Amino acid sequence: MKSHFQILIIGGGNAGISVAAQLLLKKPGLEIGIIEPSEKHYYQPAWTLVGGGVFDINKSVRNETDFIPTQATWIKEGADTFDPENNKVTTISGQDITYDYMVVCCGIQLNWGAIKGLPETLGKNGVCSNYSFDIAPYTYQCIKNFKGGKAVFTQPASLIKCGAAPQKIMYLAADNFRNRSVLSQSDVSFYTGKPGLLRVPEINKALLEISKKYGINLIFQSNLIEVNGETKEATFEITKGETKEQTTVQFDMLHVAPQMSAPDFIKNSALATEGDAQGWVDVNGENLQHNKYNNVFSLGDVANTGDTKTGAAVHKQAPILVSNLMAVMDDKPLTGSYDGYTACPITTGYGKLMLAEFDHTNKLTPTFPLDPTKERSSMWYLIRYGLPWLYWNKILKGTS
Secondary structure, three states: HHHHEEEEEEEHHHHHHHHHHHHHHHOOOOOOEEEOOOEEEEEEEHHHHHHOOOOOOOHHHHHHHHHHOOOOOEEEOOEEEHHHHHHHEEEEOEEEEEEEEEOOOOEEEEHHHHHHOOHHOOOOOOOOOOOOOHHHHHHHHHHHOOOOOEEEEOOOOOOOOOOOOOHHHHHHHHHHHHHOHHHHHHHEEEEOOOOOOOOOOHHHHHHHHHHHHHHEEEOOEEEEEEEEEEEEEEEEEEEEEOEEEEEEOOOEEOOOOOEEEOHHHHOOOOEEEOOOOOOOOOOOOOOEEEEEOOEEEHHHHHEEOOOOOHHHHHHHHHHHHHHHHHHHOOOOOOOOOOOOOOEEEEEEEOOOEEEEEEEEOOOOOOOOOOOOOOEEEHHHHHHHHHHHHHHHHHHHHHOO
């Protein structure tokens, strides 16, 4: 196997495959290596719909080999250590691979163990999460079998991928409960480490109204710290001003969004942002170039680009990164600039969706000439049918 590449891509998810495909479309013949250990490729945005019972989990996964560009070399293992001073990556098996340029897009790490008792009870005792391919179907089992009682949904204070996902499944659950006439016998609560529901004021206001309509209790600045599945108890740490206090609540159903960070092999490397506990790759948020190593770029969930960890952000970042990387290769100035665009397609009920698109200044940047604060069935069908097709057939091929 080759041990040197013009461009070495760390990660074969949405970002890695899209960048590789776009690079090769612009400049066929580039020697590109992709380090990716997984044999499967997942369309993770569908997992909320899986948890809501309207999407087959098996349709969210395909073989990785079907999407690696034929002109690229797939290195089927994980990265272990980085030596950016010498343009070298060492894999888990000990293989040294060198590069001229590197793109880091290895996704995000789910830290299930950061919540005491969670790993032991996840997938049973009414404890579920749409952030896992294996567990997402159990979310719907919990929802459809819910007969009333306490349904608790959580979101950590730290940055996570698809930041609206924890409340998207909550709205679907509440709508399901209402359709089955059990909502009136239900106590639905959302414990979020954030000070609001979404950082865009207009969308936050609309979501507060939707939560009110369902009778959802909102507890802000609260983090799940422990779960006891046997006794069905969840313990939260709630911040009130300068003080923190703990409270333990009973649940019949508990949907958990785990704490997340950059993968450990990134967090412990010279690529990570100094002093950042989550270890995101230290990049310029506009041109996506590493702040120390000029031949290194990063995008997607692992990059230090703020609260923009969505597929929509990757779709916007990929062509900007490709343009700037090729400019560096040609000794030209970097002209591509990322404005922090991201999108949150928020399912607010079955057949209803609010498409929130915004930039780093919290300014709404809608693609469609429609009021983004309104729930629409057209947006539901776009997310349910249009985007999965676009992902598999266009985005991963670099043509969208």
